[in-house]
Amino acid sequence: MMSNVAIKVENLSKVYTIGARREQYPTLRGALTSGFKQFMKLQAFRQIGNNSLKALDDVSFEVKHGDVLGIIGRNGAGKSTLLKLLSHITEPSQGRISLYGRVGSLLEVGTGFHPELTGRDNIYLNGAILGMRRAEIAKKFDEIVDFAEIDKLLDTPVKHYSSGMYVRLAFAVAAHMEPEILLIDEVLAVGDAEFQKKCLGKMGDVAQSGRTVLFVSHNMAAIERICNSAMILNKGKIVEVGNSVDQIIRSYLSNSISSEKPSWDNTGITFDSPYFSPIQLYLSDEQGNIKQSPIKNDDDDVWIRLIGNIERLDPALTIGFAIYAENHEMLFWSYQTDQAESLWPVLKIGTNELKCRLQPHLLNEGTYYVKLVGGLHNRAWIFAPSGNTPSFSFIVSGGLSNSPLWFSRRPGLLAPVLHWSLVTKN
Amino acid sequence: MLTPPNNTFTLPITVYEPSKGWLSLNLREVWNYRELLFFLTWRDIKVRYAQAALGISWAILQPLLTMVIFSVIFGNLAKLPSDGIPYPVFSYVALLPWQLFAGALQRAGTSLVGNANLLTKVYFPRLVIPFSAVLAGLVDFSLGFLVLSGLMLYYQVQLTWTALWLPFFVLLALLTALAVGLWLSALNVQYRDVQHAIPFIVQAWMYASPVAYSAGLVPSGWMRVVYGLNPLAGVIQGFRWALLGAAPPDELMLISVIMVFLLLASGLYYFKRMEKTFADVV
Numbered sequence A: 001m002m003s004n005v006a007i008k009v010e011n012l013s014k015v016y017t018i019g020a021r022r023e024q025y026p027t028l029r030g031a032l033t034s035g036f037k038q039f040m041k042l043q044a045f046r047q048i049g050n051n052s053l054k055a056l057d058d059v060s061f062e063v064k065h066g067d068v069l070g071i072i073g074r075n076g077a078g079k080s081t082l083l084k085l086l087s088h089i090t091e092p093s094q095g096r097i098s099l100y101g102r103v104g105s106l107l108e109v110g111t112g113f114h115p116e117l118t119g120r121d122n123i124y125l126n127g128a129i130l131g132m133r134r135a136e137i138a139k140k141f142d143e144i145v146d147f148a149e150i151d152k153l154l155d156t157p158v159k160h161y162s163s164g165m166y167v168r169l170a171f172a173v174a175a176h177m178e179p180e181i182l183l184i185d186e187v188l189a190v191g192d193a194e195f196q197k198k199c200l201g202k203m204g205d206v207a208q209s210g211r212t213v214l215f216v217s218h219n220m221a222a223i224e225r226i227c228n229s230a231m232i233l234n235k236g237k238i239v240e241v242g243n244s245v246d247q248i249i250r251s252y253l254s255n256s257i258s259s260e261k262p263s264w265d266n267t268g269i270t271f272d273s274p275y276f277s278p279i280q281l282y283l284s285d286e287q288g289n290i291k292q293s294p295i296k297n298d299d300d301d302v303w304i305r306l307i308g309n310i311e312r313l314d315p316a317l318t319i320g321f322a323i324y325a326e327n328h329e330m331l332f333w334s335y336q337t338d339q340a341e342s343l344w345p346v347l348k349i350g351t352n353e354l355k356c357r358l359q360p361h362l363l364n365e366g367t368y369y370v371k372l373v374g375g376l377h378n379r380a381w382i383f384a385p386s387g388n389t390p391s392f393s394f395i396v397s398g399g400l401s402n403s404p405l406w407f408s409r410r411p412g413l414l415a416p417v418l419h420w421s422l423v424t425k426n
Numbered sequence B: 001m002l003t004p005p006n007n008t009f010t011l012p013i014t015v016y017e018p019s020k021g022w023l024s025l026n027l028r029e030v031w032n033y034r035e036l037l038f039f040l041t042w043r044d045i046k047v048r049y050a051q052a053a054l055g056i057s058w059a060i061l062q063p064l065l066t067m068v069i070f071s072v073i074f075g076n077l078a079k080l081p082s083d084g085i086p087y088p089v090f091s092y093v094a095l096l097p098w099q100l101f102a103g104a105l106q107r108a109g110t111s112l113v114g115n116a117n118l119l120t121k122v123y124f125p126r127l128v129i130p131f132s133a134v135l136a137g138l139v140d141f142s143l144g145f146l147v148l149s150g151l152m153l154y155y156q157v158q159l160t161w162t163a164l165w166l167p168f169f170v171l172l173a174l175l176t177a178l179a180v181g182l183w184l185s186a187l188n189v190q191y192r193d194v195q196h197a198i199p200f201i202v203q204a205w206m207y208a209s210p211v212a213y214s215a216g217l218v219p220s221g222w223m224r225v226v227y228g229l230n231p232l233a234g235v236i237q238g239f240r241w242a243l244l245g246a247a248p249p250d251e252l253m254l255i256s257v258i259m260v261f262l263l264l265a266s267g268l269y270y271f272k273r274m275e276k277t278f279a280d281v282v
Ligand SMILES: Nc1ncnc2c1ncn2[C@@H]1O[C@H](COP(=O)(O)OP(=O)(O)O)[C@@H](O)[C@H]1O
Pocket: A016, A017, A018, A019, A021, A053, A054, A055, A073, A074, A075, A076, A077, A078, A079, A080, A081, A082, A388, B279, B280, B281
C-alpha cells in the first residue's frame, strides 16, 4: 500500500521571519553595540516574534507514483516554499515530509551557471550542482548538447550566448536528470514559444515514463496538457486538490478575477540589480493617479507607470512590461527602447518614473496581467518574464465600441475596432 | 532515453522534519557530494585564471613581490634577524603558507553569501561551500612552491628529511583557515558587515604571525604561550624548520595544534547550528 505513494506531506508548516531577509540585514556591529542582553532578546524575539509569516500553513497531501501534479496559485501563495521544503533546501517549521525515491529539483533554470565558463564546463558544473554524477553527465552529454542545439558554441564562454541559447542549455541539463521524483518551478516562462514547446515535450516524456512530477506554473495551458492532477494554493493553504484538472483550473481562474488595486508597490523587497530596482508599477491616468479597475475599453487615458531606482546606468537596459491574458498566455511585451533611438526616454541615476500609454480599443473584455520585464539587451535578464517579477492585474469591461451591433464580449484576446471602408473604383 | 523508475519497493525513503536535539556533523554526506566539491573548487580556480589576464603570473608574482619589499624593508633597512638564513628565502618560506591561509580565509568568509543563488535553489550539504573555497587556494600555493624551489637552489639550501613534515603544516594552515572561515561565513549570512571586517582581520593577523620576523623574537614564558594561540605561528615555524632547518617546533606548535582543533570544533558547531536558516536568510 505504501509503495504506491511517492510523496507524503503531513501537517506541513513553514514560518518565515519577515525582515530577516531582504529589507535590511542586521549588522554585527548593531548587535554588539545594542548590548549582549538586547541581542539575546532579539534572538528570542526573532523566533517567536509576531512579525513572522506563515508561508505554508498546515498542509497535508499525498502524491502517487507516476502522478503529475500541477500546483497553481497567486504570487505569494506558497508554491515555491512548498517545492523548497520538498527539495530540502529549507527546513519545515512543523510537520513531516516523506519521499519515496530520489528527488531532483529544478527551481531555477541555470543555477550555478558561470558566464566565464564554456558551455561544456557549465554542463558538468550545473549537472554536479543538480546532483548528477560525473559519469552520468558524461553519458548524457551528447543528448544534452543535442537538445540545447549549441554544438557549435560548446567551447565558447556562455556569456557570449544569446539569452535563448542560455536557457535552452540550462534546461537541457536539468531535463536529463533521472530522479524518480521531479520538482519543477515555473521554468517554462522563460524562453520563446519554440523552446517552451520543446520543454513541454520533454516534460511530457518524463511524465510518460512513470516518474512523479510536481510542476508549478502560471501557464494554465501547460498544466492542462501535462498534469493529471492539480492543486490550488492560497495564502499557504490548499484550497482545492484533485484529478479533475480542467475543473480546478476553471475554479482558480474565476476566483482570481480580482477587485484589487491595479498596482504593485514595493514593500521592502530589494532586487539585486543596480541597473533597475522597481519601486512601483501601476495603472494610472496621465497625471499619475491610480486608475480604478475595471477600466472601459474605450478609455483613452490609461497608462502603465513604472517607477524604479537606477544605481548604475547601462545603455543596454531594456525595461518594460508584458501583458498576459487571463489564462496567462502572453499577449505582447513592450520596452522603453521600442521606438527609434532618438525617442527613447533618457534614464538617469536615481529614481526614474516611466509611463507608457495603453491605447484604447486594444484589449478585449476580461482580466489582464501586467508584469515587469527587463534586462540588459542580449546579455542578461533582470526581470525574466517568469514566476515572480512584480505584477498586477486589471479588468477591462464595457466600452467595446460605439456600434449598435457590437456591445457584448466576443471571443478572442483582443478587441480592436478596425476601420472599414468601401473600395470605389472609377 | 528515459527509463521507468525501478521497482518502487526498493526506493529510498527520505523524511524531512524540523531538526531538534543534538546536531550531527554528517561528514559522510559531504563525502557523498565530493564531486560537487570538486566541481565548485575547479570552477573557482578556472574562473580566477580565466579572468585575470595575468592569471598564473599573478599567483607567482604576488608572493615574490611581497618578498622583495620585505627583504628591502625588514631585511636590509631594519635588519631583522633571520635565524642565519638569507632573508629573501626566510620571508618567502613564510609568505607561502601565509598567503595560502589569507586567501583561503578571505574566500571562505564570503563564500556563503557569494553563493546565495546556489543556497536558495538547490540542496547540498552547506559545508561543501566553505570547503571548496579553502581548497581553491592550493593551485596558487603549488605555483608559489615552484618559485620556492628555485630560490632554494639559488641560495643553496639543503633539503633534509624534515621536509616530509610539510604536508602536515599545509594541512594545519588550511584547517585554521577553514575553522575561522566557518565562523565568518556563517556570521556573514546573518550580519552583512562581517565581510567588511575580513580584510582588517587578515591584516592584523599577519602582524601577529612571524611572516616578516622570526618566531624566535618572542620571549619564552607566558608571552610565547599567548603567541602560540595563533596557529599560524606554529605553521610558519614549522615551514621554516621543515624546509630551511630553522629552530625546530617547540611548545608553541603544541599550543597551535590544540588551538586549531578548538577553533575547528567551535566553527563546525556554529556553522551546523546556523545552517538550516541559511537558505531563508541569505
Ligand atoms: N526567505 C524568505 N524570507 C521571508 N519570507 C519569505 C521568504 N521566502 C518566501 N517568503 C514569503 O513567503 C510567502 C510565500 O512565498 P512563495 O512560496 O515564494 O510563494 P509563490 O511561490 O506561491 O509565489 C510570500 O509571502 C513570501 O514573501
